[in-house]
Amino acid sequence: MDEENFVEALTEDLRTEYQSIVHYISHIATVTGAEFLSTIDELKVRVTQELQHAQILVEPIAFLGGTPATTLPQVNAATGRDALAADLRLEEVSLSDTGKTIGRSHGPGTGRRGRGPASSP
Numbered sequence: 001m002d003e004e005n006f007v008e009a010l011t012e013d014l015r016t017e018y019q020s021i022v023h024y025i026s027h028i029a030t031v032t033g034a035e036f037l038s039t040i041d042e043l044k045v046r047v048t049q050e051l052q053h054a055q056i057l058v059e060p061i062a063f064l065g066g067t068p069a070t071t072l073p074q075v076n077a078a079t080g081r082d083a084l085a086a087d088l089r090l091e092e093v094s095l096s097d098t099g100k101t102i103g104r105s106h107g108p109g110t111g112r113r114g115r116g117p118a119s120s121p
């Protein structure tokens, strides 16, 4: 994977993190019922984690000369078990995509070049 494709893959991962944040924020407010209380608490933790993931992703994107995304994929409104099922599907996609991106980062053609200190002579 060349550097440009790597930045694009990181950018897609970043958009998915944004999507997860919006999913969780929405579902914390719309999923109600005593049976979901512990799940809501877990979603609150996940929001913080997804924000940290997004912050981690923007650094290499910028370092490699890319522009961190400011848009995200469509978030569909859902409530109850449908919302939680959507959250689970998105988390699975996010984990899979990020794992692929990290795997590609160790392939040929991903040497460091960019604006950061590693590109200095």
Ligand SMILES: [Fe+2]
Pocket: 017, 020, 049, 050, 053, 094
């Ligand atoms: Fe994440």
